Amino acid sequence: MNLFYFIAFLSIFFSLLVIFSKNPVYSVLYLIVTFFTLTIHYILLNAQFLAIVNFIVYMGAIMVLFLFVLMLLNLNEDSEPMKSNLIKVAGVVAGMCLLVTLVGSFRALGDSDPLILKNPEIGLVKNLGKVLFDEFLLPFEISSILLLSAMVGAVLLAKKDPKKI
Amino acid sequence: MIDFVWLVPLFPLIGFLIIGLGRNILPKAVAGFIGSLTVLLSFAVSIAIFVQLESSAVKTHIVPLFDWIRAGNLLVPFSFQVDPLSALMLLIVTGIGFLIHVYSTGYMHHDAGFSKFFSYLNLFIFFMLLLVLGSNYIVMFIGWEGVGLCSYLLIGFWYTNSAYASAAKKAFIMNRIGDLGFLIGVFLIFATFGSLEFAQVFPQAANLAPNNPFLILITILLFIGATGKSAQIPLFTWLPDAMAGPTPVSALIHAATMVTAGIYMIARSNILFTLAPLTLEIVAIIGIATALLAATIAVTQTDIKKVLAYSTVSQLGYMFLALGVGAYTGAMFHVLTHAFFKALLFLGAGSVIHAMSNEQDMRAMGGLKKKLPITFITMLIGTIAISGIPPFSGFFSKDEILAHTYQHSKTLWVLGVIGAMFTAFYMFRMLFLTFYNKFRGTHEQEHHLHESPKSMTIPLIVLAALSVVGGFIGIPHILGGHHWLSQFLAPVFYQSSVRTGALTLDHQTEFLLMGVSVAGAVIAALIAFVKYSKNNHVPLADNVDRGTLARLSYHKYYIDEIYDFAISKPLNFLSGFFYRVVDKAAIDGVVQGLGRATTEASKGLRLLQSGNIGFYIFMMVAGIVALLLYGFYNI
């Protein structure tokens, strides 16, 4: 039980570092750490498949892509203009307001049932595969359109035009 | 024939399509011919319908065309209602519309936009027919909006002149304000009665107790709609400006038909208004106030069309007065006779303007009697008719209104008679300034003077004839008639007349009232005669021609002095005051102020769109927090 709170604390701590560190490269690195802590959360919930996907896709692919772009564009601390302190304070206050109202409207501070693994099997690849390729087959296939569209678009946009048209 | 009522609006629509699509191909003569022919056909059908309705026992016919809107429990059919009221309006719209079409073929002959003009005119007739034929408020509203649109297009017809375009805009804005009231009223009718069909709303309303708050609200909103379209206080200032359009347009739209739409609408909804005495009181007061205000302004106008425009506003005021005192038949009677003589006067003015090479200022006219004999005689008839001198048509309708007013309230009656005197005064003033004494224009104009072509004079003669005899359809009982119009319209106003009761004046009083108003009109006409014909007084800006005055006999001079001191000066002051302060400053100011306020708000609000993503997201988060707060308190 305490393990959850400890990991949760780590997640929050690193995510705060993500948004407050001045250097974007550090932000990416902290974000990777944050995602790693989230992977641990998935393991705690016995969502093994998601843990692995999170590890590979998020930490591996997506964050590396971020890092790659940052390096490509050569953005370091000097080139990042920071917002004025006033805006920062306003941003933090707005974020806190959002948090308070979110939590308030969820009534999340009251008592609730403890989370119980009713069915420890559901997070396993075997079980998820059955659901994914049976009930959720259609969205799975449709996702390919999303990825295809994104692929075409990304190439289209990021490609350097050979000459000015 | 009644089942073929859809032919009536169909013909002008076809005319509009043919002329509109072929306006670059069709020669002028053909366009004019088609335009007039279609309206003539409508008129022929209207007569057939009228005759059939007159002889038929059933007085209300609903002719469904198709189901227009069907949504949930709401069914709005596109259907027409033929009853005495709409049959009467059909005759006015198509009959006078036809005459004005014919007139326009002569008047607009040299205009480059001839075909365009006729297509708009036909479109206008189409929408006007929809307005009067609709069997529910929505079809009526379509016509209502459509005529507004056409009026907008036609006022701005000579759009090269920027003042004309701004007049068009003003007319449009004021009409929209009125339409807003009308539309909300219609929605409230739907919310209250669950239907918009006349045949379903009115019987339901008749079962309600008087002074039902919903009814009062509905009728006030409808009346606001009427003030916009029919140019009543406070939305009347667009009508004089609308004179920027071609004169046939002024005659057709801004005198005979469109501006009476408000009266038609109230007469149509008479039962609603009868059950809301409070609203009727307001209608009467606004009506008489408008009648007097516009009449005083008309006294000092020098533009011949402006005089007629203010006169129209004033006469419309009378019609509202009639509605307000419950004399629905009287109001419709005046609509009819007013359509005759005011169309006549406008067309006559158009003929004068035509002859004067587009000069509209009466100070540059004078002595046209000999040069334009037909125009003069017809306009004289029109003037006598509008002044309410028997036996011309205006006398009967105005007398009926005043009699009912007298029964309702003596004060209103006194004011009404004063207004009638003003009417006679400024109309004869206009007549004398234009046709009597010496010509005051330039030599070129004098050389150019000519009587208008046949296409223009024939409509004048027809309208003059109608102005003379038009009143005979409503000869009151005391004069030996039996008021055919009142009997004809009785089924429409039945529910109201049960509640208001008939005119209960004894014969003596009635004769007395007639005598007073006729005498007042004659006196006012005589004053005008003395001042503008005999004394050749020309409203030149400031300087009075002392030389002329010196030649006058002592006695007359004396009268003139008294007149000047006691009546003329205060009157001029009042007239100028109303014109400058009420019309131009207060009402136009408020309307323009609303427009400016919107623009300023727009300028301010658009700054929110700062272009900065950070700010946008910040605003979004603020919105989300607000919604969540709502959620927090409402779960």
Added chain:
Amino acid sequence: MDVIITISLLAILVLYLGLFKAAKALLPVTLVGLLVALGLTFNHWDLANNTKSIFSGMLLFNNFSVAFSALAIISTFLILMLSKDYFERISANVAEYYTIILFALTGIIIIASYHNLSMLFIGIEIMSVSLYILTGIKKRDYASNEAALKYFLMGAFSTGFLLFGITLLYGASGSFDLTEIRNYVASSEEISPIFYAGILLSIIGLCFKAGAAPFHFWTPDVYEGAPTLITAFMSTVVKTAVFAAFLRLFYISLSSVTLQEFWVPVLVVLASLSLLIGNITAVYQQHFKRMLAYSSISHVGYLLFALIALSSASDSAVFLYAAAYTIASIIAFAALMVVQKQVGNDSFDNFNGLGRKNPLLALTLTISMLSLAGIPLTAGFIGKFMMFTGALSTYHTALTVFAVLNAIVGVFYYLRVVVAMYFKDAERNELAVPVYFKIVLVVSTLATIIIGVYPGFIADLI
């Protein structure tokens, strides 16, 4: 389902055509493909209207979906007809643009027929991701770049909220299926607070996609910066689709009385804000395109009326309004493209004197403006009328009055361009209007008038 397959295959086919440099064939193939898809769509028409959901409850392709899919396909067809020679001027990769538009259309058809929140989510994302790309296709154009980034960042941000909302709905009800969610609402004695919060957050996410105030901030900038053809697509097809999704979610799952009491006030506020901000801000705009962008915000406000007065009639009300708005907007954007291409700038002054030189263009644009303003005998009037009567039948009198007031303001700015065309003179040359444009203009104008005069045949569809 076969519609979705057809369109996505068509997209891939077009992509290959581009690979083989068959530039001439792109547009005809796309148009023919869309016609086929349209035919397949109508094939699903079910007179009895008792279609069952398919693919384990993922899709429900009922008459509602057929109507909205057909509307989306027809509008896309009309918009693509305007694209002749359009993309060629922007970039060499023409085939990809058609492909991405078709992908977006696939997403749109999915969200018009979803029956499971996962399909809604994927459909919306296919649509959004494609739109991010399309917004930025003028790669060297600064405005297009900026629009793409704004749209993307704010879109991704709002996706987070939509997702959060869906998550909470799932967390409370235990299912993504619309019917299951309805059963949860019906069967549970006390609905969990996170369900309410989920409704709020879903509203936020969908309102962002639709462009309702105060989540509208991206709309004017993105509409202005995006290539006009794409703006036309976004402001018509996409908006319609989002409302179809909105309506489906609320009508199937969230229409119980207690829930309505909760979310109706929220939508009333959002609708009034959208009306106010959209209409008032549009008044001062000097450019036609940006004016249309603000006016589109106000139309979202009117469309929200159908949700506020949720009933079985809402379907046809939204459909009619969306159809009227879409058709009229297509005319407006077509005219805008002609003016932009040949004058280079879309300020109102550039419309001066069009009435004399281009009577057809001016006439069609006038009718489109009248329809957008809601003048009777045009489709727009019927749409507004249905919305207002709907709102009145649920006793939102104050809101209706406010909306009517706003409609009056709307007339001002819509007629500005009409005034410019007819009442202001300018020395100008006749603009060349390509045949394709003429077809679109005439067809859309006829549709506007036909719907306005005889709305029965389209209102009774659903």
Added chain:
Amino acid sequence: MESITNSIQGVPLNHYILFCAILFSIGVMGVLIRRNAIVIFMSVELMLNAVNLLLTAFSVHHGDASGQVFVFFVMALAAAEVAVGLAIIVMIYRNTSSTDINVLNRLKW
């Protein structure tokens, strides 16, 4: 594995909701206070991940696998979005040599 998963036994569901709301809000805060488009985008990813975790928690709570499948779709979306988003940012960087969102405010009013 058993012993690890046992450690969440007894954690109330509300604490998961609370935790995810905090993470989500931190993401929102990041969007609000940063000017670098890439970092803003990263904050959005943080928001998505917070939701993912919440979905998983609900899925476990209901004993229903569809929540976890949904997370899978969200990750697919995230991948697509990242590809497109970074392409847009690269494109803009080419034109303006900056990823500062405040530079991009030519479209306004």
